[in-house]
Amino acid sequence: MMKQSAALGAAGWDRPEWADAFYPSDMPQEWRLTFYNTQFDCVFLAASSWRQAGAAAYEAWAADTHEQFVFLLEGAHSEALPEVLAGRALGVGREDSRLFWFDRDTSLKTLAERLAQPASGAPLYLLSRDGDLGQIERVRTLLELMGL
Numbered sequence: 001m002m003k004q005s006a007a008l009g010a011a012g013w014d015r016p017e018w019a020d021a022f023y024p025s026d027m028p029q030e031w032r033l034t035f036y037n038t039q040f041d042c043v044f045l046a047a048s049s050w051r052q053a054g055a056a057a058y059e060a061w062a063a064d065t066h067e068q069f070v071f072l073l074e075g076a077h078s079e080a081l082p083e084v085l086a087g088r089a090l091g092v093g094r095e096d097s098r099l100f101w102f103d104r105d106t107s108l109k110t111l112a113e114r115l116a117q118p119a120s121g122a123p124l125y126l127l128s129r130d131g132d133l134g135q136i137e138r139v140r141t142l143l144e145l146m147g148l
Contacts, residue, residue, distance in 0.1 A: 006115060006148045007041035007070060008140060010128040012049065021133055037065040044092070044099070044127050047075040058082040072099070072125060092125075099125050104132035108142055115146055 013036040014029070015022075022039075023032055036043065050073050053061075061071065062084050069088060073081065076091030092099060100114055115124065126143075128136050 005119065005123040006126055006143055007123050008126050008136070008143065009040045009042035009044060009070075009072070010131055010136070011044045011046070012131075013040075013043050015131045017131060018133070033061060034064045037069050041068070042070040042072055042125050042127075044072040044125075045074065047073075050074070050076075055082070055084070058084045061085065062088065070125070072127070098122050099127055101127050101129045102135065102139060103128065103130040104135045106135065108138060111139065112142060112146065115143075115148060 013033050019025070023035060027035060050071070065088070067088065071085055071089040072092045073089050074092060074094065076089070078091060081089045081091060090098075094101075097120075100111065102111060111126070126139055128139075
């Protein structure tokens with residue numbers, strides 16, 4: 001049986017509540033994605049945020065992230081994905097079966113049971129809905145303990 005692969009991320013990287021708790025207080029705002037990409041494997045972007053960003057922003061995002069980093073773009077269809085993010089972006093819906101949303105109240109037991117299911121071949125994207133840093137760290141520890 002193939003082991004499930006998992007990628008950890010959040011809904012957006014520019015969360016106001018992370019200003020001094022996650023990001024260093026003296027870090028310029030334009031460096032946040034670069035820092036985020038050192039701690040996470042993916043990011044979910046709502047249609048309203050990524051669609052208004054434009055080509056220059058997509059180029060900056062590609063330059064600021066490593067090649068395995070995945071942008072999960074809400075509502076994008078394969079033909080609508082930004083060309084500069086080809087191979088690094090997936091069009092998804094909020095209810096996509098590849099996404100597992102969690103927040104501070106999500107049971108780690110429930111998440112462990114989901115991760116223990118046979119792999120589908122596609123990675124499971126674990127996404128913090130509320131950006132709770134404590135719960136994100138608990139999920140990261142669970143992934144490490146499960147060898148994911």
